[in-house]
Amino acid sequence: MMFPDTAAQNGPLNLNSKDHAQHEHSHGLFGPPGLLALPEPSSDNEGRQIPRKKQKRRLSREPGEDGDDRTREHPFIVTEPGEVARGKKNGLDYLFDLYEQCARFLDEVQQMARERGEKCPTKVTNQVFRHAKLKGASYINKPKMRHYVHCYALHCLDKDKSNFLRKQFKERGENVGAWRQACYFPLVDMARDNGWDIEGVFVRNEKLRIWYVPTKLRQLCHFEKSKDSDSCSYE
Amino acid sequence: MMFPDTAAQNGPLNLNSKDHAQHEHSHGLFGPPGLLALPEPSSDNEGRQIPRKKQKRRLSREPGEDGDDRTREHPFIVTEPGEVARGKKNGLDYLFDLYEQCARFLDEVQQMARERGEKCPTKVTNQVFRHAKLKGASYINKPKMRHYVHCYALHCLDKDKSNFLRKQFKERGENVGAWRQACYFPLVDMARDNGWDIEGVFVRNEKLRIWYVPTKLRQLCHFEKSKDSDSCSYE
DNA sequence: GTTTAATCCAATGGTTCCAA
DNA sequence: GTTTAAACCAATGGTTAGAA
Numbered sequence: 001m002m003f004p005d006t007a008a009q010n011g012p013l014n015l016n017s018k019d020h021a022q023h024e025h026s027h028g029l030f031g032p033p034g035l036l037a038l039p040e041p042s043s044d045n046e047g048r049q050i051p052r053k054k055q056k057r058r059l060s061r062e063p064g065e066d067g068d069d070r071t072r073e074h075p076f077i078v079t080e081p082g083e084v085a086r087g088k089k090n091g092l093d094y095l096f097d098l099y100e101q102c103a104r105f106l107d108e109v110q111q112m113a114r115e116r117g118e119k120c121p122t123k124v125t126n127q128v129f130r131h132a133k134l135k136g137a138s139y140i141n142k143p144k145m146r147h148y149v150h151c152y153a154l155h156c157l158d159k160d161k162s163n164f165l166r167k168q169f170k171e172r173g174e175n176v177g178a179w180r181q182a183c184y185f186p187l188v189d190m191a192r193d194n195g196w197d198i199e200g201v202f203v204r205n206e207k208l209r210i211w212y213v214p215t216k217l218r219q220l221c222h223f224e225k226s227k228d229s230d231s232c233s234y235e
Numbered sequence: 236m237m238f239p240d241t242a243a244q245n246g247p248l249n250l251n252s253k254d255h256a257q258h259e260h261s262h263g264l265f266g267p268p269g270l271l272a273l274p275e276p277s278s279d280n281e282g283r284q285i286p287r288k289k290q291k292r293r294l295s296r297e298p299g300e301d302g303d304d305r306t307r308e309h310p311f312i313v314t315e316p317g318e319v320a321r322g323k324k325n326g327l328d329y330l331f332d333l334y335e336q337c338a339r340f341l342d343e344v345q346q347m348a349r350e351r352g353e354k355c356p357t358k359v360t361n362q363v364f365r366h367a368k369l370k371g372a373s374y375i376n377k378p379k380m381r382h383y384v385h386c387y388a389l390h391c392l393d394k395d396k397s398n399f400l401r402k403q404f405k406e407r408g409e410n411v412g413a414w415r416q417a418c419y420f421p422l423v424d425m426a427r428d429n430g431w432d433i434e435g436v437f438v439r440n441e442k443l444r445i446w447y448v449p450t451k452l453r454q455l456c457h458f459e460k461s462k463d464s465d466s467c468s469y470e
Numbered sequence: 471g472t473t474t475a476a477t478c479c480a481a482t483g484g485t486t487c488c489a490a
Numbered sequence: 491g492t493t494t495a496a497a498c499c500a501a502t503g504g505t506t507a508g509a510a
Contacts, residue, residue, distance in 0.1 A: 072490070075493050117457020119448070120434065126482055143495055146484075177492065199355065213354070215484075222352020307510070310473050361502055378475055381504075412472065450504075 046109070046131055073139050078170045078179045081163045092151075092166060098140055099152045099211075105132045105140075106210055123210050150217050151183045156207050161186050184220055191221045192228070281344070281366055308374050313405045313414045316398045327386075327401060333375055334387045334446075340367045340375075341445055358445050385452045386418045391442050396421050419455055426456045427463070 079091035106121065106128045113120040121127060124145070132140045155162040165186070169179040191198040198221045203209045314326035341356065341363045348355040356362060359380070367375045390397040400421070404414040426433040433456045438444045 072494055117453055117460070119450075119453065141495060142483090143485080144493095147494090175492065212483075215354075218352055218354065225352070307474055376475060377503090378505085379473095382474090410472065447503080 046112070046127060046134065073144075076176045078166060078174060078176055080167045080170050083170075095148060096152055096155050098145065099149075099207075101137060102128060102132065102140060102145060103207065103210060105135065105137070108135075123212060146212075146214065148180065149211050149214050150187055151180055153202065153208055153211070153217075154183045154186055156205055157190060157201065158186060184217060187217060188220055188224050192224065196221055196225045281347075281362060281369065308379075311411045313401060313409060313411055315402045315405050318405075330383060331387055331390050333380065334384075334442075336372060337363065337367065337375060337380060338442065338445060340370065340372070343370075358447060381447075381449065383415065384446050384449050385422055386415055388437065388443055388446070388452075389418045389421055391440055392425060392436070393421060419452060422452060423455055423459050427459065431456055431460045 074085075074088045074090050076092065076095055077085050077089045079085050079093065081093065083091055083093075085091035085094070102124050106124055109128050109131050110120050112118075126142070129140065129142045129145075151162075154165070162183075165179065165182055169182065174182075187198070187201075190201055194201050198213055198218055201208075202211065202213050309320075309323045309325050311327065311330055312320055312324045314320050314328065316328065318326055318328075320326035320329070337359050341359055344363050344366050345355050347353075361377070364375065364377045364380075386397075389400070397418075400414065400417055404417065409417075422433070422436075425436055429436050433453055434448055436443075437446065437448050
């Protein structure tokens, strides 16, 4: 059971950041200390939604609307380790750094929960994403993070293989989607080597255990496992 | 870190059972083995509700309704260890046995989940309660089990203290509610002895770690903790 | 009054569907 | 076409209001 090296890249990961990037978490342990209310719990509970009128999915911005430029994040491109994406693109070191940022946001949420005597999440939950937004990390969102978890998993579990894959896919000029798909298969191999316990593979890794195993990866493992045992039974 | 003895009582715990009681879980590993469907997951997934018209809370049974006698369970009374409740009552050994039954139902759900490559619960979840119902254990339900978890916790963590409390409250002729309230305080003491980590107290115990820490107990611990630290600061 | 358990409800994990 | 992320939705943990 080895822990992959945790040394972080120190160079700028994102040249094109819209003023966000690596803001340090210098705030102390905030929140009012006087919270003895047993019958009425703290209620200051990380901005949970006040029940509001259900809002219909907005269909394309009306041309006359006020232009607060809520542009979306630049797309990822396949970069090799250490390489910074140029143009309106983000690189994979930056992608992986977002996962480490989430880990720090989870730490903060856990601290707060413990101080308040509330139940303490062990995983990156909706609450953590909400907290990240509140702390200004508007570039972090659930669908994005869930989409690439298994890529980050490979990065955590076998950095060499991960780095090799990145170089290979960059050379071939493959797009991010192709690289992302390719990340599944080394993980399936690792699951096989661990008695198909992909859950366990995640939980045993210090950095990974805060992430839910993606459904697709679990299903892939299940599928491959049954193929394996079939080929034992017949011929 | 000690594991309290796990020897089960063998005598009948419930003389008044309406045909349920201790049915053995002799069924093997059921479910069709041919479930290779990756894109379409098994869908046989333990009877999740088909979206149905919302049903209003029924206000008192209409006198003309067909009388399928869905009577409810007999109330618990405070019994001492080994004592069987007489009359239309259930004893506390029987109550604690329900928790052990839930643990076995969780085991079954976990088995099934692993076979199907689905995510595997570590706690007694809604799914487990649903499974228990499906297996005929209609006498198990979520509100009841949640209501008495901390009583079971004391039984698991300090059987002597738990037994003593039962005898004491029985002698005094206290009702179940009073006994239940009294169970909180030894647990708060144990939390104190463990750096106020009540979550940890639960998780470190083999039988308890499948149960969520009750909100009330967590709040009580938090409250007592802050009282303790206050009395350090002033005078 | 005490005790049980159906019902409700906001917040969740997970995904779809669309905008860019 | 690819990629992003707002919005959705069924199922959850937790509780309330009520029945026995």
